[in-house]
Amino acid sequence: MAVALKWDVARTGEGALHRVRPVARGVTRPTIGPLRRRRASGPSVGLLLVGAIVIVAVLGPLLVPSSPAAQDLVNRLQPPIGFGGTTAHPLGTDALGRDLLARAVMGARLSLAIGLAATVGAGLIGIALGLIAGYSRGIVDRLVTWMIDVQMAIPFVVVAIAIAAALRPGMATVLATLVLTAWVGYARVVRLQTHSLRAAPWVEAARSLGVGRMWLLARHLLPNLVGPILVIASQQVAAMVLYEAALSYLGLGVGGNTITWGGMIADGQESITTAWWVSLVPGAALALMILAWNLLGDAAATGRYHWSSNRRMTRSDIKETNA
């Protein structure tokens, strides 16, 4: 019973859920003629694309015949099929004769793994801080807000440069950089939402029943924030994927022999005048990955999935957050 009540409150906007961002509301409001949209029920293009990418990344080595590291010096810089290439290397080869399809698939694994891990890691920190700040108000709230503002004054690449100067390159360094940048996105939204839910009657009721603060946050407030949090998360993955690629491109990434899309694009630039595909094959894979998560995030933000329908926002909200 209590659960049903909570969701009702959230859905009807009693907790000011819909009032937080007037900007995005027009998108789905059915009164706007040319934009009138049925609430779609099936999977969106974004969800299908993300699903396909996940399958490719998980099955990875099973799908491609050749090893991504095997060098075939006779067949260096072979073009893809359609540009004079053969089925032996469907997407061509790089300057060392390595198969670009195999490497692109391996790159997908790393990209997806880091993207998801960073999204979850940043989510845990950002949600915790946002909940505490939004609920406590006062000095704690001010402190968290200050931390958010400090973090937002340092662009992502600059954080990456500072960390890269201090720590050895590696998976942990990249993850730390991404998490340190991305927690802000969750913290800002969760803090605002918690602020507005704080005064809801069922929170009052729980409080007057003597429910402890931690229990209240975890069992009463958090479940009501699942929708917005998932929306942010689906949008954050795209940002994390992009940031990881940018780091690898700049040589601040995982390093070693790990195959990354960003690193592949940077490698290919040496031969861009003669063999454009070396850069553009991983580039296309990267763009497709980002597009897929962006589409999924857009669909979620406009309330396409039931878990996201209690809160609407534009994808730019989250991008702004990452500025």
Added chain:
Amino acid sequence: MVGFLLYLTGRLLYALTVLVGVTSLAFGLIHLSGDPLAGLVPPGSSPEQRAALATRFGLDQSLPHQYGLFLTRAVRGDFGESWRQRQPALEAVLDRMPATLALAAVAVALAVVAGGALGVLAGARAGGITDRLVRGLALAAQAVPGFLLGTLLILVFAVWLHWFPSSGRGGARALVLPAIALAAYPAATIARLLRVGLIEAMTADYVRTARGKGLAAGVIVWRHALRNAVLPALAFVGVQIGFLLGGAVVIEAVFAYPGAGQLALSAVADRDLPVIQAFVVVLATLIVVVNLAVDGVARWLDPRVAANDGGVSRGRWPWR
């Protein structure tokens, strides 16, 4: 007016505390490794040589002492001598800043003009062919990272067509490709925000009234709807300036553009910590100042902002 001045003073003081935070973070990040000298000292050097270097850079002091010294010096704009160049670190960064600022400024202008125009075109006739084209373009522009777009631009406009130089060195022509690569993402977002804002505004009562008065469609869009649609896009532009300064670092690497980002990247390779600290603080100061200015302008443009402004940081997104 008094209220505005009070607000400004409060924001200014708060901005100062944010900068203290940034400076502390710059110090903390750099000392994460525990040994700032690792990688600077040539392998095989004696402990005496090491100690001499540590003394020279003040690294033999206790960490709190170093921190205090760093903060008091940073306030005076002194980040110490660059470890690699015979030049103060701040000076090295500031020497390169004009090039980075020029790139960012051109990109902002480009994003505002192109994104603004596309957004208005799309929003004025939602659902039309232009609208669909703009939406597709925006989606694509948001999916292609700047460094990839830069690579594409080099391939098409420098390698194949020879229209522009592939390197960022050498005059205004060299600025075109980097600026486009940097502007694509914010332009797409501006177009999307403006489009949504315009569509919403076009359904408002005052637009219906304007139509009822028999005003021309152009007048309604430009004089009535756009004024109300522009605020979210404006807020985005403000925040984007920070984003652009970060993005410029990546774009500079693509085009070998001689800006502050390139300096910082080579400082990472050289482990020139004072230069990196100066770079972080200079960029953060710029961003804080720009955000302060944008907040002020938004408040001045839209009185509703002041009414909703509840205190710290809410000033950043006052109309939400």
